[in-house]
């Protein structure tokens with residue numbers, strides 16, 4: 001949970017934030033396929049732009065802002081609210097490249113909880129009810145994000161990623177949900193994760209269930 005301090009008074013007028021635009025690759029009503037909320041109906045907003053560039057990223061088309069439409073908070077909130085989803089997931093690309101206060105205020109004003117999927121490598125912004133941190137060596141998380149993380153979800157390809165996972169877990173608050181996620185194109189990572197979780201049951205496994213369900 002994170003709530004940026006001292007900014008809301010600058011955005012008290014609804015007009016202030018409903019007209020703010022974001023580069024959006026896609027937005028869609030689906031089932032959360034990853035993490036502790038797997039299986040729950042949620043409205044995804046995939047912002048465009050990422051400066052981390054993981055070579056195994058499964059949404060490389062999100063990396064450039066150019067070529068994606070700029071949508072207003074009003075448009076995004078309208079779609080999310082009318083979907084009936086109980087919560088929105090702001091993802092990307094790297095969503096924290098953008099000031100998320102206007103978008104999160106808009107979503108929350110419509111009664112949605114706001115979750116984020118982030119590498120944590122840019123400063124926190126906005127009002128976030130659930131922070132899923134997926135830390136990347138390519139651009140490391142900021143120190144601040146560890147004070148607010150709810151769920152640590154580390155993508156695993158090889159055994160060295162387990163040490164990376166533990167190094168990040170050591171910085172998280174007590175009670176943070178710890179999850180290891182196989183890299184989708186690396187089948188051997190599943191055996192690595194299963195063996196590790198059986199030895200270290202404080203960790204759980206996150207699969208990309210949406211890819212099995214064949215939903216976006």
Ligand SMILES: C[S@@+](CC[C@H](N)C(=O)[O-])C[C@H]1O[C@@H](n2cnc3c(N)ncnc32)[C@H](O)[C@@H]1O
Nearest residue numbers: 056057058092093094117118119134182183184
């Ligand atoms: C596409 S990223 C977007 C949000 C943010 N940039 C991040 O990395 O958390 C969303 C989630 O998908 C994970 N992910 C991306 N490519 C993946 C892959 N090939 N296999 C498994 N997980 C992947 C990321 O680690 C992250 O947890």
Ligand SMILES: Nc1nc2[nH]cc(C(=O)O)c2c(=O)[nH]1
Nearest residue numbers: 031032033034091117210216
């Ligand atoms: N269904 C579904 N669940 C997801 N959880 C995290 C995703 C992401 O790309 O951020 C994602 C996604 O792309 N689709």
Ligand code: SF4
Nearest residue numbers: 050052053054057093
């Ligand atoms: S940080 Fe996220 S969106 Fe960016 S390259 Fe890595 S997995 Fe893809």
Ligand SMILES: [Mg+2]
Nearest residue numbers: 058059091216
């Ligand atoms: Mg995805």
